[in-house]
Amino acid sequence: MWKLCEDVSHRMEVFQHIDMNRVVVAFAQARKRVTHGLQAKLTPMRFENGSLTERRGNRTWTVQRVFQGDREMLYILTFYLPRFFDLPFREKMITVLHELFHIGPNFDGDYRRMGGRYHVHTASEAEYDRLMAVYVDEYLGLNPPMHLLEFLTLSLEELQKRYSGIVGTQIRIPKLIPVDVQSA
Numbered sequence: 001m002w003k004l005c006e007d008v009s010h011r012m013e014v015f016q017h018i019d020m021n022r023v024v025v026a027f028a029q030a031r032k033r034v035t036h037g038l039q040a041k042l043t044p045m046r047f048e049n050g051s052l053t054e055r056r057g058n059r060t061w062t063v064q065r066v067f068q069g070d071r072e073m074l075y076i077l078t079f080y081l082p083r084f085f086d087l088p089f090r091e092k093m094i095t096v097l098h099e100l101f102h103i104g105p106n107f108d109g110d111y112r113r114m115g116g117r118y119h120v121h122t123a124s125e126a127e128y129d130r131l132m133a134v135y136v137d138e139y140l141g142l143n144p145p146m147h148l149l150e151f152l153t154l155s156l157e158e159l160q161k162r163y164s165g166i167v168g169t170q171i172r173i174p175k176l177i178p179v180d181v182q183s184a
Helices: 002-011 089-101 125-141 146-153 156-163
Strands: 023-029 040-044 053-056 059-063 075-081 176-178
Touching: 002 023, 002 089, 002 146, 040 089, 075 089, 089 125, 089 146
Parallel strands: 023 075
Antiparallel strands: 040 075, 053 059, 059 176
């Protein structure tokens, strides 16, 4: 998955701000095997404009930081199994690009903010996904290497059978940590 995301970020101008060396790609177990619900999510490791802290009410908060070696990660991209692999190929690709598009254009650990009340997906998530479908067609039109896409054509069971299992990173979503203590 990491290699696919890296290829997307190199081939497509709209994703070229992404440095996959600062993105953790992980998986989590979906609680129920249903077709609806969370397929994937992007967790930004900073607040608005890449800030390490954010004021909420009377408190200032920071996010628990994540490192791989000495490199600080700015995003966690999590795919929920088996739910993600139960999708058809095209829906898997839309989901991957959907999450990558959330990465802010400044690549500062913040979301791409769409403006207004619905700053993550705009007012319509369906409209957002229609745009991602256009990007999927654009990406596939660039003739990416088939070995980067083949695993997405398989179900979870087919992947496990072919490769005797699936290996990936699991990571707890970092917690918000209060920076200051309220005075009494």
